């Protein structure tokens with residue numbers, strides 16, 4: 479009971495959620511067996527279902543046809559297991575810690591209350607509930623997929639609705655201010671993305687929200703970012719999975735045309751690789767979907783995951799409004 483009391487006391491009941499269908503908690507201990515992952519997705523899923531988006535990946539089916547935004551892909555059964563263990567804020571670490579704590583207190587009969595009073599402040603500092611925990615929303619995707627538009631929209635939305643600092647680290651801005659001089663070869667991109675991860679992790683360390691939007695084409699660099707961020711807070715990886723054909727059709731900056739002509743070299747998707755993320759927390763294809771719809775999918779995901787108060791989703795009435 480002690481562990482449950484601590485989780486409840488922290489308003490952090492979400493922390494009890496196993497991260498995938500393959501992981502569960504049995505009597506306060508972490509086990510990898512089965513069913514509870516999907517069960518826990520229920521409450522989180524409802525908001526996104528209202529918007530016709532898919533959530534809580536164990537189901538895996540896409541709503542709204544080919545144009546629908548797909549949700550929670552990496553939480554799906556296909557990604558269950560090792561890839562997810564310890565990710566999304568390292569909740570398993572938290573759960574395991576509480577499990578161990580619970581085991582220890584069983585041997586200390588009668589001392590639970592005293593222990594609770596002592597450990598609560600420590601645990602609270604170590605792992606605050608998600609609404610207060612630093613979080614990095616990291617968009618990745620091809621040029622023209624919609625990263626900057628969505629990142630800017632999300633940052634503006636958060637600034638207006640959440641009482642926390644919001645830092646926008648857009649790819650273009652970072653390239654000018656933080657990574658000027660770096661090229662688009664592998665080493666340049668890797669360093670650029672790691673720098674973004676470092677700055678974002680510092681924001682998260684102090685309880686803020688960082689919204690990042692580089693292409694971040696390499697799995698290794700993204701993994702390094704995840705490690706940096708999850709040491710201090712949560713990472714929500716959003717794969718803006720707009721297909722190359724659509725990005726090229728948009729050709730917002732005319733770079734695809736130049737890349738096809740060989741004027742711009744090492745262009746992601748044309749002459750340089752993009753590693754499709756296998757660990758994305760959310761996957762959004764913006765093809766034929768309005769900006770407002772895509773943004774709502776993201777804010778609802780964040781609200782359902784406990785990072786935002788549920789009432790701040792764009793479709794819900796706002797205080798005073």
Ligand SMILES: Nc1ncnc2c1ncn2[C@@H]1O[C@H](COP(=O)(O)OS(=O)(=O)O)[C@@H](OP(=O)(O)O)[C@H]1O
Pocket residue numbers: 620621622626649650653662666667668670671691692693694695731733742743744745746750
């Ligand atoms: N060779 C090549 N490949 C891809 N992109 C190129 C290239 N050269 C310039 N650009 C422009 O730079 C923007 C991508 O910069 P990023 O810092 O996000 O890239 S990376 O994460 O370091 O790979 C990218 O911006 P977005 O279109 O906003 O993604 C491009 O406009």
Ligand SMILES: Nc1ncnc2c1ncn2[C@@H]1O[C@H](COP(=O)(O)OP(=O)(O)O)[C@@H](O)[C@H]1O
Pocket residue numbers: 619620621622623624625626627628691728730764765766767768769770772
């Ligand atoms: N649902 C959507 N979400 C975001 N952008 C969209 C959407 N639908 C169309 N777009 C358009 O796609 C383009 C994406 O450009 P941008 O945000 O600069 O992409 P990136 O930063 O990935 O290079 C913009 O012109 C934007 O208006």
